[in-house]
Amino acid sequence: MYVAMNRFRIAPGKEQEFIEIWRSRDSYLDEVPGFQSFNLLQGPSTEECTLFASHSLWESEEAFINWTKSEAFRKAHANARPAKDIYLGPPQFEGFNSVL
Amino acid sequence: MYVAMNRFRIAPGKEQEFIEIWRSRDSYLDEVPGFQSFNLLQGPSTEECTLFASHSLWESEEAFINWTKSEAFRKAHANARPAKDIYLGPPQFEGFNSVL
Numbered sequence: 001m002y003v004a005m006n007r008f009r010i011a012p013g014k015e016q017e018f019i020e021i022w023r024s025r026d027s028y029l030d031e032v033p034g035f036q037s038f039n040l041l042q043g044p045s046t047e048e049c050t051l052f053a054s055h056s057l058w059e060s061e062e063a064f065i066n067w068t069k070s071e072a073f074r075k076a077h078a079n080a081r082p083a084k085d086i087y088l089g090p091p092q093f094e095g096f097n098s099v100l
Numbered sequence: 101m102y103v104a105m106n107r108f109r110i111a112p113g114k115e116q117e118f119i120e121i122w123r124s125r126d127s128y129l130d131e132v133p134g135f136q137s138f139n140l141l142q143g144p145s146t147e148e149c150t151l152f153a154s155h156s157l158w159e160s161e162e163a164f165i166n167w168t169k170s171e172a173f174r175k176a177h178a179n180a181r182p183a184k185d186i187y188l189g190p191p192q193f194e195g196f197n198s199v200l
Contacts, residue, residue, distance in 0.1 A: 003141055003155065019199050041103055041196035053196060055103065096141035096153060099119050 001036075001098040002058040006091040009049040014086035015042070018052060021083065028072040029056070034063020049088050061097055101136075101198040102158040106191040109149040114186035115142070118152060121183065128172040129156070134163020149188050161197055 010018045022040045029035050036057040043051035058064040067073050110118045122140045129135050136157040143151035158164040167173050 001139060003139075022200055039101060039103075039198040040200035042199045043194050043196045051194070055196070094143050094151070096143045096155070098139040099142045100122055100140035 002061040002064050003096040003098070004054075004056045004058060004064050005094045005096070006054045007094065008052040008054075008091050009088040010052055011049060011086050011088055012045070012047070015050050015052075017083070018086055022054070026076065028076050029067075032063075032067050032070065032072055034059035035067065061095065064095065102161040102164050103196040103198070104154075104156045104158060104164050105194050105196070106154045107194065108152040108154075108191050109188040110152055111149060111186050111188055112145070112147070115150050115152075117183070118186055122154070126176065128176050129167075132163075132167050132170065132172050134159035135167065161195065164195065 008018070019040065019042075027038065029038055036059060038054070038056045041053045041055050043053060045051075056064075058067075108118070119140065119142075127138065129138055136159060138154070138156045141153045141155050143153060145151070156164075158167075
């Protein structure tokens, strides 16, 4: 199993706006080979920001990498809106391979 | 769904030793109410460290919190060995609620 996470630091008060951006996206993931599941996760809040993570499970790292090179990926990211005032910095990607 | 992650920064060259510590643990998780799955995840490596995360899925945050107060939790952590030379600092806990 491979876990792909993108961590987002969101400005206080902008949480619902961020969630709505994700709710209205077409991800085109359902028919991607090796894709298992997707969740948008809300993590801890501090005075400075709220942590969110996009969290997807894949059969393998290879399946994930193949998706990032696919037409489905291009389409899913074509209409990503900037909305810069809600993001405190760029997202931070972390990929994990299951070892146990 | 609730995701509980503990992030560990492990010294270079100590990755297998860290994995073995987890492999030999009794987690007593299988019969805990609301527990869904556990994986030990290996993330990116830098010159400084390798990132690992313990990653468990729960029916709800409440189920996770109840577990942390249980006898099963106490037993699972009773024999946690220090092995301090493999850890670069304490683990960092992050809990996430699924919002989409």
